[in-house]
Amino acid sequence: MSQLSSKHVIGIEHLTLDDIQLILNTATQFKEIINRPIKKVPTLRDITIANLFFENSTRTRISFELAQKRLSADVINFSSSSSSVKKGETLLDTVNNILSMKVDMIVMRHPSPGAAHYLSDRIDAHIVNAGDGTHEHPTQALLDAYSMQEKLGSLKGKKIAIIGDIMHSRVALSNIFCLKKLGAEVTLCGPPTLIPKHIQSLGVNISHHVEETLQWCDVANILRIQLERQNTKYFPSLREYALYYGVNRQRLDKLSKEIVIMHPGPINRGVEITSDVADSEHSIILDQVENGVAIRMAVMYLLVNKTD
Amino acid sequence: MSDSILLNGKQIQLTIERLSREVIESINFQNTVIIGVQPRGVLLAEKIHAKILELTQKEIPFGRLDTTFHRDDFRRGKSLNAKQTEIDFQMEGKNVLLIDDVLYTGRTIRAALDALLSFGRPQKIELLVLIDRRFNRELPIQPDFVGRVVDTIEAVDVEVQWAAEVSENKVLFVKQNKI
Numbered sequence: 001m002s003q004l005s006s007k008h009v010i011g012i013e014h015l016t017l018d019d020i021q022l023i024l025n026t027a028t029q030f031k032e033i034i035n036r037p038i039k040k041v042p043t044l045r046d047i048t049i050a051n052l053f054f055e056n057s058t059r060t061r062i063s064f065e066l067a068q069k070r071l072s073a074d075v076i077n078f079s080s081s082s083s084s085v086k087k088g089e090t091l092l093d094t095v096n097n098i099l100s101m102k103v104d105m106i107v108m109r110h111p112s113p114g115a116a117h118y119l120s121d122r123i124d125a126h127i128v129n130a131g132d133g134t135h136e137h138p139t140q141a142l143l144d145a146y147s148m149q150e151k152l153g154s155l156k157g158k159k160i161a162i163i164g165d166i167m168h169s170r171v172a173l174s175n176i177f178c179l180k181k182l183g184a185e186v187t188l189c190g191p192p193t194l195i196p197k198h199i200q201s202l203g204v205n206i207s208h209h210v211e212e213t214l215q216w217c218d219v220a221n222i223l224r225i226q227l228e229r230q231n232t233k234y235f236p237s238l239r240e241y242a243l244y245y246g247v248n249r250q251r252l253d254k255l256s257k258e259i260v261i262m263h264p265g266p267i268n269r270g271v272e273i274t275s276d277v278a279d280s281e282h283s284i285i286l287d288q289v290e291n292g293v294a295i296r297m298a299v300m301y302l303l304v305n306k307t308d
Numbered sequence: 309m310s311d312s313i314l315l316n317g318k319q320i321q322l323t324i325e326r327l328s329r330e331v332i333e334s335i336n337f338q339n340t341v342i343i344g345v346q347p348r349g350v351l352l353a354e355k356i357h358a359k360i361l362e363l364t365q366k367e368i369p370f371g372r373l374d375t376t377f378h379r380d381d382f383r384r385g386k387s388l389n390a391k392q393t394e395i396d397f398q399m400e401g402k403n404v405l406l407i408d409d410v411l412y413t414g415r416t417i418r419a420a421l422d423a424l425l426s427f428g429r430p431q432k433i434e435l436l437v438l439i440d441r442r443f444n445r446e447l448p449i450q451p452d453f454v455g456r457v458v459d460t461i462e463a464v465d466v467e468v469q470w471a472a473e474v475s476e477n478k479v480l481f482v483k484q485n486k487i
Contacts, residue, residue: 002389029374029390038426041377301377305388 004302008120008127011136012177020181024146026298027291034070034293044073047304050098052108053130054080054091054115059265059289060130060140064107067296076103091115092122099125105300108132126303128296134168134229140264141174143295145182147288148219151260156183161213163189163245164223164272167196168230171264172223176202189213190245193234194225210245211254219260222247222273238271248274252282260284314466315456315479320438323455324352327436328359330453331405337366339431340403345420346374346391349408351470352438356407371395373406375419399428409468411437414449439466439479 004019049068053061068075105126108116113135120127131137152158160179166172166188179186180203187205188195207213235241261283269275344353350372357370376390436453443459465482
């Protein structure tokens, strides 16, 4: 299989194992390119890509834009705060207006789950979901899997813990789909109020004990508490959360083995993870960011070059 | 016309030996590097590299170069699968011996030149090929070292098969499946 099965990347749920492996393998070649003295290839020089960000983002947006520039694509950026969305334009109108200016691909972040899927049914261009509400964030899961593979080799049978606010996290959901497809074992850990009911049906374990989970896993992917998506109180205070679920040096020192620490960012230091863990030699947080550019280059390269 | 053999294993071996001696005669060993073009040029480049080492006891830096992302025939049905690029040395000021198996339209070599330049500015690039299909060029690119020149029509492919993949090294004329 040498091309993707779909013309969009909306979520990991709908990618095949072949798709995932093709993206990961292609990213290896792009990682080599972004470490060259001249970090640019002319591959997408005839392609125009619009980045539509209806929600705040630092890493993902810069990462996509750099990936596009490394591939020589033309890039236009759009953020909802400075656009006609504020004047009442609908999503579909906004996108159709942009597409009529001959844009080939849309990279979109949107606060509503399903926004990317909604567009994919209605427009012709390729769509890459850069996060849709609490649903999926496929490129993050791919770069997480890539970073884990880089550290551990094949993920088959590896034990991965996802710790934190699972309920509001698109990163968690995409990671679960991706890791299960790659054959890893997944445990979700967090307060009962932040773990969605019935999530076990995806084939994951649930734990409410962070120390047991850390002892069990090879990799701990630690997530932020998404206060901006929480409109009721799910736990008494951030301090109490940090006390029961925060990953700190003492907890790591108690383990009988070394584990890999990951975090998709942004980090709330002192809440879900302390600085001495985030900046420790076990952390691959900055490798994740570097690999993000290579993964996004691979995704966009493969989508554009998909022939029917 | 059915598939026919242009060079057999013995002939390829002799050709590689001659090419290696020609290279030794003309290069200066101070600043020379060998780059094989992925995927099939690398196999030839490895053989030339080993032969030069055997004849001179001199180890020339060796790299592999993939041209996929620099091609101009994207979205025209070419393969998307890039192979590994591995160049562990500075290209600045080097004399590069670029090696591929078959020189045909010249487009792969054009892409390879483009890709090479993203590693810095070499002093000089020379091209070595096993087979030169001289009447099918689409770009003004000529080899400096040639194993065998062949005159073929476009309907015939020339394919180099290496023992690493099939039983024996050989160069074949292969008739294309015409629509």
